[in-house]
Amino acid sequence: NAGVTQTPKFRVLKTGQSMTLLCAQDMNHEYMYWYRQDPGMGLRLIHYSVGEGTTAKGEVPDGYNVSRLKKQNFLLGLESAAPSQTSVYFCASSLPRKHRLDEKLFFGSGTQLSVL
């Protein structure tokens, strides 16, 4: 039982390059999220999904796209990377909010992305 797995763990891009971050969870969670974390700041929600085939914008969606073709996978894409997208990216998953314990988000180990 691996929980939430993110790949890759590190990546360096040049401005204008594209890439996809992969998030996989094996807990059969309905909800999945992509956050970014910048130094000294909290986590900011980029996009999220409440189920297979559905996605929605979060707090800072510009420059990113996502897809949830399978329940267990949530992909984050950068079509044309910019230095402002240098950050640590975290994927998370949770159950639907039917119970107080569903407030618990399970996070992956993060991806350190540098855009030069």
Added chain:
Amino acid sequence: GQSLEQPSEVTAVEGAIVQINCTYQTSGFYGLSWYQQHDGGAPTFLSYNGLDGLEETGRFSSFLSRSDSYGYLLLQELQMKDSASYFCAVRGRAAGNKLTFGGGTRVLVKP
């Protein structure tokens, strides 16, 4: 929108008690959560308060006052391994029921 305020840093010695305060602004408040994050690690869930009062989980307790838009995380019997950043997070209708995180409080435990 939603916003949260928490202190940026707290230093304490082993065995001491630390209280991390969190004030929030939102509409349609659902609850307040706390997460711990060690340097280079992933955030991990600590606690959730949906109703007023104290929730205790071992050495850690979390408190919520909905009328004051205020909560705190209490770390007791501090250990070196408690050195980490602690984030409060609020869920409310103001942000479409999505979780908004505070900027985090870095706790440094000294011997």
